[in-house]
Amino acid sequence: MAPIDPSAEPSKEVYNHGMSLDVENKRVQCCYCGKVVPGFSRLQHHLGGMRGNISECPDVPFEVKEFFRQGLVSLKVGHLLKKFRDLDHPMPPLKRACISNVKANFVKSQQAVSSQNKDNSIARNSLSKPTCVYKRRLPSQKECSDKDGLDSDSIMVKRSIGRFFLENGVDFCALASPSFHNMMSNFVKGDEMKRCIPSIAELKGWIFDDELHEIENYVKNVRLSWPRTGCSIQLDGWTDHLGRSLINVVVDCPEGPIYLRSSDISPLTKGANALQLLLEAVLEEVGIQNVIQIVAHTSSDYLEEVSKQLIENHRSLFWTVSATHCISRILDKIAAIWSIKVTLDKAKTITKFIYARAAVLKLLRKYISSHDLVKSSKINSATSFLTLENFLVEKSNLELMFISSEWVSSFWALSSEGKIVTNLIADSSFWSGVKFAVKASIPLVRAISLISGDSKPHMGFIYETMDQVKETISEEFGRKKTQYTPIWNIIDETWNTILHSPLHAAGYFLNPRLHYTEDFYSDTEVAGGLLITIVRMAGDQRTQDLISRQLDVYGGCRGDFKIGTDNNSRDSLSPATWWSRFGDHCPDLQKVAVRILSQTCNGAEVYGLRRDLAEKLLSSETTTMEYKQLLKVTNLHYNLKLKQYKMEAKFNIVSDESNPSEEWIQAEGDESEQMHHARRDMEFGLMNTSLKDEDSSSVPLNIQLKSSAV
Numbered sequence: 218m219a220p221i222d223p224s225a226e227p228s229k230e231v232y233n234h235g236m237s238l239d240v241e242n243k244r245v246q247c248c249y250c251g252k253v254v255p256g257f258s259r260l261q262h263h264l265g266g267m268r269g270n271i272s273e274c275p276d277v278p279f280e281v282k283e284f285f286r287q288g289l290v291s292l293k294v295g296h297l298l299k300k301f302r303d304l305d306h307p308m309p310p311l312k313r314a315c316i317s318n319v320k321a322n323f324v325k326s327q328q329a330v331s332s333q334n335k336d337n338s339i340a341r342n343s344l345s346k347p348t349c350v351y352k353r354r355l356p357s358q359k360e361c362s363d364k365d366g367l368d369s370d371s372i373m374v375k376r377s378i379g380r381f382f383l384e385n386g387v388d389f390c391a392l393a394s395p396s397f398h399n400m401m402s403n404f405v406k407g408d409e410m411k412r413c414i415p416s417i418a419e420l421k422g423w424i425f426d427d428e429l430h431e432i433e434n435y436v437k438n439v440r441l442s443w444p445r446t447g448c449s450i451q452l453d454g455w456t457d458h459l460g461r462s463l464i465n466v467v468v469d470c471p472e473g474p475i476y477l478r479s480s481d482i483s484p485l486t487k488g489a490n491a492l493q494l495l496l497e498a499v500l501e502e503v504g505i506q507n508v509i510q511i512v513a514h515t516s517s518d519y520l521e522e523v524s525k526q527l528i529e530n531h532r533s534l535f536w537t538v539s540a541t542h543c544i545s546r547i548l549d550k551i552a553a554i555w556s557i558k559v560t561l562d563k564a565k566t567i568t569k570f571i572y573a574r575a576a577v578l579k580l581l582r583k584y585i586s587s588h589d590l591v592k593s594s595k596i597n598s599a600t601s602f603l604t605l606e607n608f609l610v611e612k613s614n615l616e617l618m619f620i621s622s623e624w625v626s627s628f629w630a631l632s633s634e635g636k637i638v639t640n641l642i643a644d645s646s647f648w649s650g651v652k653f654a655v656k657a658s659i660p661l662v663r664a665i666s667l668i669s670g671d672s673k674p675h676m677g678f679i680y681e682t683m684d685q686v687k688e689t690i691s692e693e694f695g696r697k698k699t700q701y702t703p704i705w706n707i708i709d710e711t712w713n714t715i716l717h718s719p720l721h722a723a724g725y726f727l728n729p730r731l732h733y734t735e736d737f738y739s740d741t742e743v744a745g746g747l748l749i750t751i752v753r754m755a756g757d758q759r760t761q762d763l764i765s766r767q768l769d770v771y772g773g774c775r776g777d778f779k780i781g782t783d784n785n786s787r788d789s790l791s792p793a794t795w796w797s798r799f800g801d802h803c804p805d806l807q808k809v810a811v812r813i814l815s816q817t818c819n820g821a822e823v824y825g826l827r828r829d830l831a832e833k834l835l836s837s838e839t840t841t842m843e844y845k846q847l848l849k850v851t852n853l854h855y856n857l858k859l860k861q862y863k864m865e866a867k868f869n870i871v872s873d874e875s876n877p878s879e880e881w882i883q884a885e886g887d888e889s890e891q892m893h894h895a896r897r898d899m900e901f902g903l904m905n906t907s908l909k910d911e912d913s914s915s916v917p918l919n920i921q922l923k924s925s926a927v
Contacts, residue, residue: 221280227261227288232430234281235260236438241377242431249276258369265289375415379424384857386827389417429849432856442472443507446793447812450499450511451539453821454482457832464492465831465855466499467821469512471674471793473863474824476855477502479831493523500531509720509754509812510535514820515542516715533753535720539820540668540679541596543716544661548598550707551658560650561601563641564608565881570638572882577629584618585611591881593872595825596665602658603871604881605651615642656693657704660686666870669823676816677728677792680721680743683712719753720813722746727810729787729795733774754809767803776802824862826855 221230235257238244245260246253252274254260259271265285266273274282367375382389391397392414405413415424451474454464462484466477477499482491500508511527513520516538524536551557568591571577581590590611592603608615618624619642629635641647664686668675675682687705694700722743731737755761771778781787781799790798793814800807833839834847 221284227285227292228257229427229430231257231261231264231285232427232434234264236434237431242373247274247277249278249281250274256369256373258372261285261289371413374413375419376424376427378413379415379420380428380857382420383425383428383853384861386830386854389420392417392420425849425853428857429853432853432860435860436475436856439470439472439475442470443468443504445811446470446472446815447509448503448507449816450477450496450503450508451817451819451821452512452514453824453826454514455828457828461486461832461835463828463831463835464495465821465826465828466495467824467826467859468503469817471791471815474821474859476826476852476859479834479851481835492520493526496523496527497530500527500534505531505534508534509816510537510718512817512820513538514822515539533756535718535750535753537718537720537818538715539822540675540716540818541665541823542820543711544665544668545596545598546715547708547711548602548658548661550711551654551661551704552598552601554657554703556650557654557657560605560647560654563647564605564651567638567641568604568881570634574629576627580618580621580623580627584614584621586614587611590615594870595872596662596870599662599665599870600881602654602662606655606659608651609648609655612648619643653700657690657701660689660693661708662870668818669870673791674793674815675818676720676724677731677814678724679818680725681728681731683708683716719746719749720816721818723750723813724792724816727771727796727813728792729778729781730792732771733782733787750813751809754812755805760805763805764809767806770803771800771806824859826858830854 234248235245235254236248237257238246238253242256244253244255245257247260247263249264252263252272254263254271262271263274264277264281265288266277266282381387382391398414401414448468448470451467451469452464453467454462456462460483462482463479464482465479467474468477480491480495481487482495484491488494496511511524511534513524513536528534528536552561571581571590582588587607587610590604590607592600592607594600594603619639624630624639627635630639664682667682668679687708690704691701723746725731726739726743726747751761751764755764770776774782777799781795786798787795791814793811796807796810796814800810830847830851834844834851839847
């Protein structure tokens, strides 16, 4: 455990001797005996052996016990003295002009506390007032930001509010907002408000320090798992409004992702090899022996050159591209297919007409079952296809709306734009085009949801997931090659040139949930990827030979592997955990399997970290002091967000908000390009030029990937 710092405050030092089991610190586990206690305040009593509401720790070292016992005794004496002083000093704190009699009065105070047989009047006389003059003073900034004297419940509540502000980047000045206080008054009343709402000084003071201390301990614990499971370096890059090329670096492992650093890699100012120098520094900091792969946020010739140089320098390292980025790229290419683009343009004509007119939007929301026709997504490329899918779901409701008396008698129904939209809704070829686009795209959207759906590693499933996407698309098109082959070709192009990695093939082969099934198939691509991965990760020839023999045991499902399949553990445990539990008799293969199956397939862009913090941190205008404080704020905010991402149950690809600036919505009074083209099509009788489909029923598609894919 961490050594005791005698100069530290017990209320801060205690965080080094316990582990929080939840976000609110309501359940804390002792690092010595493992007992779970309700909060860090109770942990001090547990460690210090102060009996009362909590039992003492049987395994705590003597020096730790004495440190916390003395701290608790001093705190209790201080509280008693305060109570006695309040009897004679009801006024606010005063500043002494001299220090005479202070020591004598303190001794008398201690005697008064220990003399239990004397009445209160004698105790009060023993605390005679000093003969010096007092000057009234205001509490200092340090005193306002100190948590001494607060009970554990108040500390917990204030920290919870503070964590909300820090995690979400809310301006501290919002604490003074009347609406914030009105909101809080709905939950607590009167004096309880003072116990619940922290001050700005407290937010900047002890709350910030406590949260930073706790997140630093969390990061340390995550780092300890890297040698066992390996880790992935995730990148998230962008160009800011100043034209700088900036990048955030995150390290991911099964224990959770943590923020490492932000950097300016602008070629013009930092040099052409700025990214390579950054990644070399990151590999040194994390430990090249711990890093399995670097996951890029995008693909380019420049990044490919960097990856080749890194792999040449570090043969055990793999370079992959974010699966979410690659699938988004596939969706963009599908959206560019002429027939699908025509359908998307017509659908945008409808939504832009409706959302630009309040009366029509109100009528729409009366008829459709969902609140909005446009389905916004956290993945931009998915918005168009989720909206088309919603069109199919609401098809019958839309048709009813545009033949309803409310619509027919409205002003907009008689306008030229209204007539175009009415005809589009009644056009069977438009709906055929919508169905075609949904069949081609929604399996890929579902794949993004599965891959980004939670914090579980998906290295063992990405290979099978992409195969299932193609099979699902084929089934949706009734296995008609002329219809699904163009979509397959787009998927294969991105898979073969950008997405696929030997790690993916090795993960597929070593995933017991897939390997021990009847339809498992190891082709040359899988076998070759497995071989490349083992050669690069195992290192010497002797280890490679051992792994080769142990692969035969795994393939034959012998030894503990058979036990792990007979008791259904392969379905209930994650692949990496399954190997940790049942692979001990093949230790060399076990080590490789655990490290491969513990990796992610996504880049850091999926976490949605605020980029403005990194931009401000990397600003050339900040002083050294400002930079140090900004670095603390950035580390705390990013790692709180990443910790929360780890704890969230499910990623929802659908965004709750529709952005008015989206291409599917426009301001009133502006005729869209899509409306212009639709008007032209009406004039030349070309409204039926979109792709025909013999099945134009209004039954919505139910496209799902098999559950075994994740």
